[in-house]
Amino acid sequence: MNDVVLEVEHLVKRYGDGPVVVDDVSFRVRRGRTTALVGESGAGKSTIGGIVTGLQTATSGRVAVCGEDRTRVARSARERRRRGAQLQLVPQDPATTLDRSQRIGDALAEAVALGGTPRTDRLPRVEELATQVGLGPTHLELTPRSLSGGQRQRVAIARALATSPEVIVLDEAVSALDVSVQAQVLNVLNALQRDLGTAYLFITHDLAVVRQVAHDVVVLRHGRVVEHGAVEQVLGDPQDDYTRLLLDSTPRPGWRPVALV
Numbered sequence: 001m002n003d004v005v006l007e008v009e010h011l012v013k014r015y016g017d018g019p020v021v022v023d024d025v026s027f028r029v030r031r032g033r034t035t036a037l038v039g040e041s042g043a044g045k046s047t048i049g050g051i052v053t054g055l056q057t058a059t060s061g062r063v064a065v066c067g068e069d070r071t072r073v074a075r076s077a078r079e080r081r082r083r084g085a086q087l088q089l090v091p092q093d094p095a096t097t098l099d100r101s102q103r104i105g106d107a108l109a110e111a112v113a114l115g116g117t118p119r120t121d122r123l124p125r126v127e128e129l130a131t132q133v134g135l136g137p138t139h140l141e142l143t144p145r146s147l148s149g150g151q152r153q154r155v156a157i158a159r160a161l162a163t164s165p166e167v168i169v170l171d172e173a174v175s176a177l178d179v180s181v182q183a184q185v186l187n188v189l190n191a192l193q194r195d196l197g198t199a200y201l202f203i204t205h206d207l208a209v210v211r212q213v214a215h216d217v218v219v220l221r222h223g224r225v226v227e228h229g230a231v232e233q234v235l236g237d238p239q240d241d242y243t244r245l246l247l248d249s250t251p252r253p254g255w256r257p258v259a260l261v
């Protein structure tokens with residue numbers, strides 16, 4: 001039971017007076033494991049990610065990280081830092097969170113400092129983080145502008161790792177990358193999980209990605225969980241029509257688009 005690092009229980013979200021967009025969603029993420037949250041556009045995936053990371057508030061329900069309640073917004077900078085040390089976010093587009101004119105080395109040093117690493121240990125820690133995500137010393141001298149999309153995403157992952165969090169939420173973090181770069185970043189994530197035991201909540205619309213990284217999957221439709229379980233079980237023998245539909249619309253080896261006549 002104590003290997004549960006993220007617990008979401010009966011989560012409900014309405015924006016203002018609008019309709020319910022997250023409807024009684026519950027799931028868990030275990031230490032060193034990956035849970036994927038899948039569903040088509042508008043299913044409520046990013047809303048759940050926003051609530052879990054504290055960027056949005058839930059209408060009702062409960063979120064706990066490492067057994068501590070996170071339903072309320074952090075009240076102080078100290079509390080935000082403490083929470084950040086346990087859970088980090090990697091967004092779809094790191095350009096939105098990386099300072100375009102800041103050297104990568106400085107951006108990582110800032111994250112390391114926020115994580116509480118003593119001054120004398122910061123440079124070695126920055127170098128260690130860069131190595132962990134497959135970036136070299138020359139990359140640390142560059143600004144995000146001079147990096148490729150895949151390299152920028154590695155920087156975002158390194159920054160998320162700076163506080164040695166128990167869980168990282170990745171919101172469509174590889175969706176904008178082409179397939180070969182995507183595979184490289186997914187390999188980095190898998191290796192880090194093996195070495196560090198970090199848990200991931202992987203938000204994606206892409207079932208091919210789910211097969212490559214996730215242990216468990218939660219299928220969402222219109223804000224509700226339609227199916228939930230081990231990836232092999234849910235994708236290998238889907239019980240819900242919507243999961244079958246998602247699977248049928250995912251390109252696989254040998255898949256041929258049906259000609260429209």
Ligand SMILES: Nc1ncnc2c1ncn2[C@@H]1O[C@H](COP(=O)(O)OP(=O)(O)OP(=O)(O)O)[C@@H](O)[C@H]1O
Binds near residue numbers: 015018021040043205
């Ligand atoms: N700030 C907001 N105000 C009002 N409605 C919102 C807001 N953000 C999201 N919604 C609505 O909530 C529903 C769920 O959106 P959400 O972005 O969580 O879905 P998603 O599964 O992440 O979709 P996508 O893959 O397209 O990002 C949608 O109907 C969306 O229009």
